[in-house]
Amino acid sequence: MTINLKIYVVFISLLAFTKASYGQHKTARIDAHIHFYDTNRDSSYAFLNNKKKESNHDLFRPHLQKDFLEVANSSGFNYAYLVEASSRREDNFWLSKIASESDNILGFTVNLNPLDANFKSDLDALKKNTRFRGVRPRYKGLDFSNPEVLKQLRELDKRNLVLEMNGLKHVATIAKKYPNMHIVVNHFGGGKLKNGVLQNEENYKKALQKVASFPNVFMKISALHTLSGKNNAPKKLKYYKPLLDANLEAFGPNRLLFGSNWPLSSLRGTYNNAVQILEKYCKTRNDLSEEQLFFNNVRKAYGLINPTIPTFMELGNDELRLKLDLRRGGAIAYISKSDVDRNIVNVHDEGRYIQQSYYGGNIINRQNEGQKKAWSPWSWNPIQVGDCYRNRAEILEYKQEGNTLYVKCIPMLWDMKNKAAEAIMEQWTTLEGNVIKVQNKLTCHRTDSIYGEGKTHNQELPAVYPISALNNLYSYFGDKPFTGEPLDNPKVVNLRSGFWGKYKNNMVTESWMAFVNDDLWGMGVYSPKCANFLAGMAKDPGYEAYDSATSYMAPIHPATLNKNTVYEFDYYLIVGELNDIRNDIYDLKKSIKTE
Secondary structure, three states: OOOOOOOEEEEEOOHHHHHOOOOOOOOOOEEEEEOOEOOOOOOOOHHHOOOOOOOOHHHOOOEOHHHHHHHHHHHOOOEEEEEOOOOOHHHHHHHHHHHHOOOOEEEEEEOOOOOOOOHHHHHHHHOOOOOEEEEOOOOOOOOOOOHHHHHHOHHHHHOOOEEEEOOOOOHHHHHHHOOOOOEEEOHHHHOOEEOOEEOOHHHHHHHHHHHHOOOOEEEEEEOOHHHHOOOOOOOOHHHHHHHHHHHHHHHOOOOEEEEOOEOHHHHOOOHHHHHHHHHHHHHHOOOOOHHHHHHHHHHHHHOOOOOOOOOEEEEEOOOEEEEEEHHHOOEEEEEEEOOOOOOOEOOOOOOOOEEEEOOEEEEEOOHHHOOOHHHOOEEEOEEOOEOOOOOEOEEEEEEEEOOEEEEEEEOEEOOOOOOEOOEEEEEEEEEEOOEEEEEEEEEEOOOOOOOOOOOEEEEEEEEEOEEOOOOEEEEOOOOOOOOOOOOEOOOOOEHHHOOOEEEOOOOOOOOEEEEEOOOOEEEEEEOOOOOEEEEEEEOOOOOOOOOOOEEEEEEEEEEEOOOOOEEEEEEEEEEEEHHHHHHHHHHHHHHHHHO
């Protein structure tokens, strides 16, 4: 085995975060409701026409990222979520382009009409931008009680998108019909104050309690000054407290999120004052923190990435480069030769990568809770990267320990929609020459009563997805393991046939398999405790890291994962010529024996 001690670690982080100055604020902050528009684009700002241009001339100029940051930075905000107010279809795509080019914009909501013939195709076109997270339909005469409108909202649910609404009237109906779709109510749901008194208080509180009874509904504490009922909004918390108390009582501390409504927020008060009022409110409460209101709940409502965490951790030496994706549970996302920028790990979706994936309990139907039909019924299946709806696992900790990268995450349930598993995954990844050693640990802390106990499953130790350009499968199936006997080269089973190839009955006697190209160069996986494997190919050979076609191999071993099981295993990835892969595995076997 070739060992090179010249190992380095590179942390790649968002430039905006490293340059940001937060003053006394301990965490990043996200403004969940701002508007961008450019008055040089004809008619794109028509939603301002009801404002008097003469008295609010400052609104009638371009308002873009630079302008927002100039206002918001002093209050600790360097990130934002965009909401499109224009009713022109083309402006949604303009907003998408703006968001995709920014380090400060974490997501955006568009304004589309569910009854428009282009609704589905527009959703699909916008979904190509991963920052597209929601739709706020605002069209004159649009009736949310219309059965056809309700039916069309299913398209948001199917695509894991958020519905935003300005009023409370139809929220409960929609939340009941689509219990797994997040709904964000804007601007306190229309609550209003007059001289510091909450208007229509009894009915408003009753309506709040009704919609808040649905756990998929969030309330946006936005446009605070606008709801004051005064042209020059009061600057003291006391005036707004009845409105804030009513919403906190209804929704609790985990479903309230801040949005300024910038730049319209400047009509009656200043940005900084609105933030200061809410900071003071949090200080008066034991049940609501600034971090929840300004950061955590925004991310939770819209499913946003954590901008304070780097995208990758990297190890490299003279042989290989390796990257862990911290936006996806710290799974192995990239392996290449040190001098070639070609990733041999398929990362087409959250089910790929090289990652931990486990199975426990009974196979059950949870479609009424958001389980995807294509994956129903299914067992308890915590997965390191994210779920089949593309919600991602949450990193809890990451660090370098010598030449080892350590990550800790909360995995997602693969088949469910945005359901974190009651478990913790840990991973230690070490690179030595052309060999990657990976130690894994799963700690279960399930409280459910639906999956049951004592069910044994074959576990993937681990799930490995090489690119389909590595299309030749090799291993050794004979009765003289580790003696250098000729290798086996089975025909690669395609998933089109119904399932991956099954190499069972302790057939894989050297505990490894490898996918290599026609020049016999590629990647092998060695899992010492496994003599059974799954392996095959989805779609066609010849494709790369981001393509839907992929190779697959997984050492498998039976294990029973109960509610409080702690499960650990090690495996090795070896990259190089086929004969070298096998020789390195022989060396590993000898070294493991003596440990």
